[in-house]
Amino acid sequence: MNKLGTIARNTITFKYHFFFWVCYFLINLVRWGSYFNDYSYSLKSNLVEFPLHILIVYFNIYYLIPKFLLKRKYFTYFSVLLLALGVHYSVRTGLNFYLVSKDIWPEAIGVQKPFSFNHILAVCIGELYVLSLTAAIKFTVEFLNERTKNRELRELQYQTELKYLKAQMQPHFFFNTLNNLYALTLKGSQTASNVVLRLSDFMKYVIYDAKKSEVSLVKEIEYIDNYIALEKLRHGENFEAEIGISGNIDDVLVPPLLFLPLVENAFKHGVKTKDDQNITVDFETRDKQLIFTIKNYFDSGQKQQTPGGIGLVNLKRRLEMLYGDRYSFTNQLHKNQYVVTLIIPIA
Structure with a gap:
């Protein structure tokens, strides 16, 4: 029923x-x-x-x-x-x-x-x-x-709003990806075909996996890795990004598209210089918690502005709906490094 x-x-x-x-x-x-x-x-x-x-x-x-x-x-x-x-x-x-x-x-x-x-x-x-x-x-x-x-009405409203927030985030992501592809085609880059293949993987993930309430953390990391690979194609050889994993993640399940807004945010607000384009992403499982940390360099000499946007707004709303007060979200700007830490419970 x-x-x-x-x-x-x-x-x-x-x-x-x-x-x-x-x-x-x-x-x-x-x-x-x-x-x-x-x-x-x-x-x-x-x-x-x-x-x-x-x-x-x-x-x-x-x-x-x-x-x-x-x-x-x-x-x-x-x-x-x-x-x-x-x-x-x-x-x-x-x-x-x-x-x-x-x-x-x-x-x-x-x-x-x-x-x-x-x-x-x-x-x-x-x-x-x-x-x-x-x-x-x-x-x-x-x-x-x-x-x-x-x-039951609250649960129905919760599910409806959660689907709405996820639907909002997916067009936002594809918009950014298509912009990347457009930039490559303007340059006549040979890597444009690779971008199309990567984009097809994204679509497959969103159409089939993102509809689920939970996906494996391994798949989510693969998804983020594909996104980083696309950004590397756009930014060139000077760009460096690393994904670190600590602990056992084989059986960990997480809500889909939970970490991508933070990765997108790091690229959006990271410093675009020839010498320093470095982003690190870390996943750690400890004491029935998943600790996600992402660091990027932030131009402290520019007008101070807290990195954000529709992706982060949706993310915080989703976290509230999914975990209530059982999660931790912190962001710090120390000198020229912006650090975000998200901690969520896992089974």
Whole structure:
């Protein structure tokens, strides 16, 4: 069943109503039968009274409560409820009197007449007990169902927003890659065909793997390595980039496209000089955590601006949605080196 189908489910199915009334009938039958030591009388009186219990209970929880009580029409609610109790008492007492026993209140001392104040009060209090019990069950089930529905709606919203953020990031990445390809074609570079092949690998990864909630860290690193290879083609021989791996990454799963915005950011804001174009990327697994670190040189002599953009905005939003407060994201600018460290939990 899909999410919307789950949310739209009924609160209490018929079988639970049936089970409740059967149990309640049997409890009353045994209770009053043992009290009077007369199970025949208890059976007859309960057979008369139970249809009336059921009628007033459903009248209360499906009509009076939603129509008046939940709309804060308290005076109207209690007025109609008192009227319903009066009708209930009259019908119940009359049926018991003519069909079961002339002694309409056998548990009381002496023979009691119908429609006496004490008998009316006793019957109405007993009926209010039934109404309160069933209303409490109804409200409890509605509360639990509403809480479940809200949780499912939040989950649905979370999944929708997460897909939206990933969809935003993918065109952003392809836009950058196509710019690289365009620059190479303008130069008439022979490496343009290699760029096309690399780009096809990217598309395959995005179409098939990036749709998953998790991918292997090995694949994600291969993806980043392909991106770096493309950037090397564009920047030439002066550019240096290294990927370091510490610890066992064979069985590590991570959300797809999680680290690429940080790699893109390093290229975007790194210094473009002949002597110093150096980026280092490190992956380390330790104590059920994945520590990702990326360093690039940043021109401190230029106007200070915190590296960022749509990729980083989306990344931080994804991290919040995926990990809550279980991740760490830090960035530091020390002299002319910009260092970003991302720590996420892994299984």
